[in-house]
Amino acid sequence: MPLPQPTRRLALSVAALALALLPGCAIARMSVNDPLDAAAVRQLQPGVSTAADVVQVLGAPTDVVSLGRRSAYRYDAEKTKVAGLVLILFNMAHRDTRSDRVWVFFDEELRLTHVASTFATHRTQYALPWSDVHGEGDAAKADAKRKGMQP
Amino acid sequence: MRSRRWLALLPVVLGLGSCVQLDWVRERYDEPLPADAAQRIPIGADAAVVFDVLGAPSGVWELAGGAVVLAYANRGGVEFGISGSLSLDDSPVAPSMAWGDEKVRIPGLVVELDPDFRVRDVRRGSARDAAPPRRRPVPVE
Numbered sequence: 001m002p003l004p005q006p007t008r009r010l011a012l013s014v015a016a017l018a019l020a021l022l023p024g025c026a027i028a029r030m031s032v033n034d035p036l037d038a039a040a041v042r043q044l045q046p047g048v049s050t051a052a053d054v055v056q057v058l059g060a061p062t063d064v065v066s067l068g069r070r071s072a073y074r075y076d077a078e079k080t081k082v083a084g085l086v087l088i089l090f091n092m093a094h095r096d097t098r099s100d101r102v103w104v105f106f107d108e109e110l111r112l113t114h115v116a117s118t119f120a121t122h123r124t125q126y127a128l129p130w131s132d133v134h135g136e137g138d139a140a141k142a143d144a145k146r147k148g149m150q151p
Numbered sequence: 152m153r154s155r156r157w158l159a160l161l162p163v164v165l166g167l168g169s170c171v172q173l174d175w176v177r178e179r180y181d182e183p184l185p186a187d188a189a190q191r192i193p194i195g196a197d198a199a200v201v202f203d204v205l206g207a208p209s210g211v212w213e214l215a216g217g218a219v220v221l222a223y224a225n226r227g228g229v230e231f232g233i234s235g236s237l238s239l240d241d242s243p244v245a246p247s248m249a250w251g252d253e254k255v256r257i258p259g260l261v262v263e264l265d266p267d268f269r270v271r272d273v274r275r276g277s278a279r280d281a282a283p284p285r286r287r288p289v290p291v292e
Contacts, residue, residue, distance in 0.1 A: 046199075068217035068266060084176075089164065092175040099181055101207035105198070105268070114198050114268065118206030120182060129177040129229070139182075 024087045027126055033062070033077035035121045036100040039148035044104065044115055051110040058102070071110070075102040079121040083128065094127045122146040171235045181209070181225035184260055188223075189275050198268040205260070217266035220283060224259040 003011070040057050043049075054073060055061075061073035077100040084093030098120035105114040123142045125133045143149045184205065185191070191204045201221060208221040236247035261283070263272040 065211055065213075067211070067213045067219050070217075070219070070268075072211055074211070089171060090173045090175075093177075095176060095178045097178075097180045101209075103207050103211060114202060116198075116202035116207040123182075127177075129175055132177075132179075134179065134182060 021085065021087070024085050026082075026084045026086050026093075028080075028082040030080040030082075031078065031121075035077050035079070036075055036102055036117075036119065037148060038117070038119050038146070041102055041115065041117050042148075044112060046112050046114060049112040051106055051112070054104050054112060058104075067105075069108040070105060070113070072103055072105045075104075076100060077121055079124045081124045081126045083126040092129045094129045094131070094133075096124050096127060096133060098122075098124045119146070119149060122149075170237055172233070174230070174232045174234075176230045177228070178230065179225075179227045183225055183227065184223055184258065188260055189273050192262065192270055192273050194270055194273070196270045198264055198270070201262050201264075201270060205262075208262075214263070214283065218271070219264040219266075219268070221262040221264065222259060223261070224257055226257045228254045228256050230254070 002008075036058070043057055044054060051071075051073070058075050062076050063074040065072045065074065078097060079099075080095060080097040082093055082095045084091065099118065100121045101116075101118045103114075103116040104112055105116075107113050122145065123139050125138065127133045188204055192201055198221075205221075205223050209224045210220075210222040212220050212222075214220055230251060230253045232249065232251035232253075234247070234249035236245065238245050257277055259275070259277060259280075261272075261274045262270055263274075263283075265271045
């Protein structure tokens, strides 16, 4: 059964508008460094591991900080996802950046004393500008998919 | 008749894109800190407690006397902006304007550790206000 004339016109207008907006859609993904290996970080044992062990497991640090008698190495990775609509006159976008970051702290004999870690690059999401993407459910779902995040 | 009037306006609206631009961007950099983070870190606790609650800090630096600062920060909010420019023939001046309403917040939490890596202070606020200045703790000779 054919659609009534006004409905058909409305459907055509919506389709034309969607088609016109489509070329303005844009997504991008950027990363800095490879994501860190959560399972490898768990191998490090405060009081036992040394700076040499840490470098063997994690590679060269991004940063080395001197803290008086102590020192610290920083490892990090970053992932950004951008979704947007570029209409020249009006542009909108959502930019979401999350990081993997590990700090390892050593005493004056370069023995590991503390490990601080955050793994979140896998939680980065594409989203529309009006949505907030930090729901706990989203994070739990993403964590379940990432290798090495399960205890 | 009305639709024709709108059609006549279309080139004007499209043409505006060459000199006027509206931007709306929502940005999020790292995850928000737990609301009760400061309450969960008692003074005198070992640094390991801080790392359990907050994870890895954004920045770490040394204060005088071997004390250490752990700084946590994240950024999130909405930026809205409008900008316009106009090129005039035979004019040395190209007027342009931009206006932005930036509601991006950078909340921060700073934990100061004593030389034995025990918590001696916890402060919460905007990242810039909460963090003590970085300076070389030992004078260079």
